[in-house]
Amino acid sequence: MSPESNPVNDSQIPAQPKTSGRDEVFDRIAAGLYSLASMLVGEGEDGVRLVEMAVANSEESVCHDPVEARMSSRRMMCVAALDILMRRDPGSLAAPKGLKPAETCIEDDDLAAAGVSGEELMRMIAGPDRDRMRKWLASLPTALRTIFVLRAVAGFTSVEIAALLAAHGGPRAAGWTPAAVGELFRQGLCSLASQLIQASSPR
Numbered sequence: 001m002s003p004e005s006n007p008v009n010d011s012q013i014p015a016q017p018k019t020s021g022r023d024e025v026f027d028r029i030a031a032g033l034y035s036l037a038s039m040l041v042g043e044g045e046d047g048v049r050l051v052e053m054a055v056a057n058s059e060e061s062v063c064h065d066p067v068e069a070r071m072s073s074r075r076m077m078c079v080a081a082l083d084i085l086m087r088r089d090p091g092s093l094a095a096p097k098g099l100k101p102a103e104t105c106i107e108d109d110d111l112a113a114a115g116v117s118g119e120e121l122m123r124m125i126a127g128p129d130r131d132r133m134r135k136w137l138a139s140l141p142t143a144l145r146t147i148f149v150l151r152a153v154a155g156f157t158s159v160e161i162a163a164l165l166a167a168h169g170g171p172r173a174a175g176w177t178p179a180a181v182g183e184l185f186r187q188g189l190c191s192l193a194s195q196l197i198q199a200s201s202p203r
Contacts, residue, residue: 030055033077035126039137039149040081050077050084074154082168085142092142093169095176099183116196121152136195140188147181148188158182 033054037047054077086093116124125133137145146165150156156164158178165176 033073035122036074036149036153037077037081039125039134039153040078040146041084042138046084050080053077053080075156078150078154078156079164079168082146082164085146086168086170086173089142090170091172093146093165094143094172095165095169095174096143096180096184097175099180116192118152118155125153132195136191140191144184144188147184148192151181151185152188158185 030051033051034047037050041047041050054073082093124130137149140148143165147161150161150164151158158181161181162176162178165173165181169176
C-alpha cells in the first residue's frame with residue numbers, strides 16, 4: 001500500500017516537546033560550560049554559579065551569532081573561574097620565576113604530542129574513564145591544571161592564557177608569558193601521556 005493511500009492521522013503521532021533553536025543553543029552552551037567549569041574550580045556550587053553567570057550574559061549575543069555567544073560566554077566564565085581560584089589561594093596562580101624547560105617526554109606544546117585529539121580528550125573526561133581523568137586533573141598543581149584546561153579544553157592560545165592569568169591571577173601573576181604557559185602545558189601533556197600509558201598497561 002502506498003503512503004498516499006494510508007495517511008497518518010496527526011492524533012496518532014506522539015506529541016513532541018517544543019523547543020526553540022535558541023533553547024537548544026543555550027542547552028549546548030550550558031552543558032559544555034559546566035564541564036569546563038568543573039575542571040577549573042571543581043564540581044559543586046561554584047561551577048553552577050559560573051555557568052549561570054556565563055549563560056545569562058550570552059543571551060543577547062546568541063541572537064546574533066551562536067558561535068560568538070559560545071566563545072564569549074566561555075571566556076567570561078574562565079575569567080570568573082580565575083577570580084575564584086585566586087580568592088581561594090592568592091599565590092596559586094603566581095607566575096613562575098626562572099622557569100627552564102624541563103626534560104619531559106613531550107617536545108611540542110600541542111595536544112596531539114600526547115597521542116590524543118581534543119575530541120578523544122573530551123570523551124575520556126566525560127566517558128567511562130571520567131573519574132580517573134578527574135582525579136588526575138585534581139592532582140595537578142593549580143596553575144598547571146588551569147593552563148592545561150584553558151589550552152586543551154577551552155581552546156585558548158598561550159598568548160591568550162598568559163594575558164588572562166596576568167590580568168586575573170592575582171598580584172603575583174603579572175609575570176606570565178606565552179613561553180611559560182607553553183612550558184607548563186608541555187609538562188601537563190607529559191603527565192597526560194603517562195596516565196594514558198598506565199591506563200593501557202595490563203593489570
